[in-house]
Amino acid sequence: MNPRPLPTSVAVIGGGLTGLTAAIRLAGLDIEVELFEAAPALGGRTRSFFEPTMQQQCDNGPHLLIGAYAATQALLREAGADQYLHWQPSLCLPLWDARRGHFHFQPSSKLPFAPAMLLAAAAMPGHGLSSAIAMLRLAAALQRSSAPQAEHVAGWLKELRIPGQLVSDMLEPLCLGAMNEGIDTACPLSFKRVLKESFAGRKQARLGWFTAPLQTAMIEPLARHAEKLGVQIHTGHRVRQLEEAAGKVIVDDRSFDKAVVALPPFAADRLRNRRTTHETRAITNIHLWLHQAITMPAPLVGCIDGTGQWYFDVSQQWGNATPGKHICAVISADAGHRESHELIELCLHELSLLCGSQPQLKHSRIISERRATTLVRPDHAVQADVTKNIIDACERPAPGQLPATIESAVRRGEIAANCCLATPHYQRYPL
């Protein structure tokens, strides 16, 4: 028997992925759920907007998924949105640099997965046997339960004697992409977890992307699913009051049994009148619309030592459903040193080398999300502001936890929903 009754009403504050997930999970148990979102539309950091010059939807930034995003896949399937996900049949990481041109990290699907990975590393130009042996050492390190002793990823890779070429071609870009932080400062324990989950097997080790804008592919289906389950959604409502009183939670003069705080940490700290100390990093997206349909060799290309670290062929990813060519260059952990016109010129030049033809620019838009992700830091473990009835679902990754991603947002939403209940109902994907 359930020792405590279910709460009858829960306020979810924040309408990004974390809040939407928590709301869906709670409403699925017949709990009255109201979701408050400050912006006019849901989505938070996974949002789309209408680009007037091009008369089409555009995402703040393209989002990449990996096969290990189990909680996200389950949620999207449930909301009937998995039709908008494209998965590579098996891992293929297209890479490019000015010296070697195009090459791939592509484990053969005809071989067992582990040897296929080693051979794929050896087959990259400039690699060979030393990279294959290093992959073996890395794989063995991922199997060990002991935590890396090094302070940062760079130190850990050095301890494992991973050759510089393998670091700069694969591990550094993966670290930047997954952790939004360079190897010199990123947490090795969390990076180890990312690698372990990402390369656990053939199914996990593949990339996925959305075939439509984030709003269509993810946020609208999740919002419809939430409303179908009875969630009352209030957009354009910035919550300004959150406190516990007489066993209830007061949210802007309304009383609830519990509240889930699903905000970026700085916004949560502001709401609770706390000083925020979370370290964040920017991601800059350089959206380029071109006159002619130049051909990128793959829907996504990693550009080693490039200004744009990843080039997303958005048109190709969306099935060329919109007129013209839309390419987005992504800079993770962007320090923001360069002017917009300089960024556009550098990316157009890189694109001309990458595609072998001169792109003709029609329109551009740079979106720099200053607080794109909260970095993995040790003090986050103790910073969550949890009381009996106010549940903190904010992005505060601690060492060993997954970095800030779509998947960790969904997992936090589910964990927060479980925390509202006496007996957890949802499978707990660990953070």
Ligand SMILES: Cc1cc2nc3c(=O)[nH]c(=O)nc-3n(C[C@H](O)[C@H](O)[C@H](O)COP(=O)(O)OP(=O)(O)OC[C@H]3O[C@@H](n4cnc5c(N)ncnc54)[C@H](O)[C@@H]3O)c2cc1C
């Ligand atoms: C440019 C960019 C690229 C990214 N790329 C990837 C990627 O490729 N793969 C990946 O897995 N992840 C990626 N991420 C990370 C991912 O988008 C985030 O980790 C995730 O969306 C965070 O969701 P959230 O719900 O926790 O927070 P948010 O999406 O920030 O949602 C919080 C919501 O709270 C609202 N809010 C704030 N204050 C209040 C208030 N007082 N009252 C009510 N509402 C309030 C905000 O408006 C917002 O909608 C990327 C992020 C960015 C910015």
